[in-house]
Amino acid sequence: MPQVIGFIGLGIMGRPMAKNLLKAGYSLVVHSRSQGPVNDVVAAGAAKGSSPKDMASRCDVLIAMLPNSPDVELVALGKDGIIEGARSGLIFVDMSTISPIVSQKVGAALAAKGVKMLDAPVSGGEQGAINAALSIMVGGEKAVFDQVMPIFQAMGKTITLLGPLGFGGFTKLANQIIVAGNLTALAEALTLAKKAGLDRELTLTALGGGLAGSKCLEQKKPNYVAGSYKPGFKIDLHHKDLGLILDSARELGVPVPVTAMIQEMFTALRVKGRGGLDHSGVITLLEDLAGVGE
Numbered sequence: 001m002p003q004v005i006g007f008i009g010l011g012i013m014g015r016p017m018a019k020n021l022l023k024a025g026y027s028l029v030v031h032s033r034s035q036g037p038v039n040d041v042v043a044a045g046a047a048k049g050s051s052p053k054d055m056a057s058r059c060d061v062l063i064a065m066l067p068n069s070p071d072v073e074l075v076a077l078g079k080d081g082i083i084e085g086a087r088s089g090l091i092f093v094d095m096s097t098i099s100p101i102v103s104q105k106v107g108a109a110l111a112a113k114g115v116k117m118l119d120a121p122v123s124g125g126e127q128g129a130i131n132a133a134l135s136i137m138v139g140g141e142k143a144v145f146d147q148v149m150p151i152f153q154a155m156g157k158t159i160t161l162l163g164p165l166g167f168g169g170f171t172k173l174a175n176q177i178i179v180a181g182n183l184t185a186l187a188e189a190l191t192l193a194k195k196a197g198l199d200r201e202l203t204l205t206a207l208g209g210g211l212a213g214s215k216c217l218e219q220k221k222p223n224y225v226a227g228s229y230k231p232g233f234k235i236d237l238h239h240k241d242l243g244l245i246l247d248s249a250r251e252l253g254v255p256v257p258v259t260a261m262i263q264e265m266f267t268a269l270r271v272k273g274r275g276g277l278d279h280s281g282v283i284t285l286l287e288d289l290a291g292v293g294e
Contacts, residue, residue: 004029005151006059008052008075009096010037012231013122014065016129017095017155019044024154031055052076056085061151062092068240069098076106088114093148095136097121097176097237099244100169101251103139107165116144119165121172122156123179125219126232133157137175139167173248176241180262180279182216187283190224195292201225220280229281236275239266 007018010032021028022045030041031049042048049055052075055062062082066072072094076082082092092115094103100119107117118140128134134156138145145161152159162171189212193203204221207213223229242263249256262282269275269285277284 003027004059004061006031006049006055006062007041007046007065008032008049008055008063009065009067009071010034010041011065011067012126012233013129015041016126017063017065017122017134018046020129020132020155021151022046026151026154029055029058051080051085052082053080053085056082056090057087060089060091061148062090063151064092064094064096066094066096066098067237068096069102069244072096072098072106073102077109082115083110083113086110086113086115090115091144091148092117093120093151094118095120095122097172097241097244098169099247100139100166100173101248103169104166107140116141117165118144118148119168120152121168123172123175124156127219129155135175136160137162137168137171139163139165139169139171170248173241173245176238177245177256177259179216180238180242180266181258182214183220183280183282184262184265186217186220186224186280187286190283191286191290191292194287195290216280220278223278223280224283229277229284231276231278233279234275235266235269235277235279235281238279239263239270239275242266 004027005021006029008031010018015037018030018041028046029049030038030046032038038048064075092110103119110117118138120136120138122134122136124134132155135158136152136156138161162168208217245259265285274281
């Protein structure tokens with residue numbers, strides 16, 4: 001077990017992930033822009049870091065869980081960033097969902113300081129983070145992956161090495177295509193059922209027992225039944241992921257017409273001020289269009 005783990009970014013996902021590392025017995029140092037979550041995790045047994053630079057100088061393995069590519073670049077390579085406190089032998093594990101190209105850029109810059117990097121985005125939402133049941137998609141060297149595996153096992157259940165640095169990110173983008181499509185299909189189906197007069201909970205029970213059943217349906221069922229979309233993963237963040245997908249698809253020459261259409265729907269939700277809703281809240285747009293809102 002590494003002597004000290006650092007964790008930067010204690011948002012909806014990061015905070016429970018960090019707490020699971022404490023439960024597994026790791027010594028933990030944490031840092032985040034918002035002090036409330038930092039104080040919460042410190043109260044659970046972690047130490048407080050003053051900056052990414054400070055964290056890099058104190059930790060054997062440093063994990064980041066941040067919103068977007070510019071955030072990771074700033075934390076890793078900016079003023080008071082990881083690169084300024086890095087020493088040879090440090091392992092940086094970026095568990096954010098960002099551009100795989102940016103992951104490779106950051107990895108190359110840190111390698112000059114003797115730092116090994118893995119990109120390891122996750123899927124499973126807030127509940128998966130709380131339950132240490134995340135799917136962790138990893139890119140990087142196998143020797144580094146093997147070294148970090150016990151740490152991953154404290155946070156997730158399905159842990160897969162996909163290939164070199166950046167391959168974790170490409171896999172997560174593929175995951176986000178499927179999740180966005182599933183949630184949008186659920187939104188259309190449930191809106192149709194609602195306008196026909198069906199009971200939503202009974203409809204979900206029936207759908208969940210057949211081929212239409214999915215993890216998305218299972219996890220989001222309470223949201224649909226209550227008609228309340230408290231964020232486990234925000235529309236704003238999934239909109240960002242859809243943009244990363246379109247950028248990568250354009251670069252690779254891959255047509256993604258359905259993903260492009262869904263991004264426009266998520267854009268409309270943000271224009272309506274609903275970017276802070278859970279991504280299952282895409283149903284509210286379909287309900288508006290069908291005239292069957294709550």
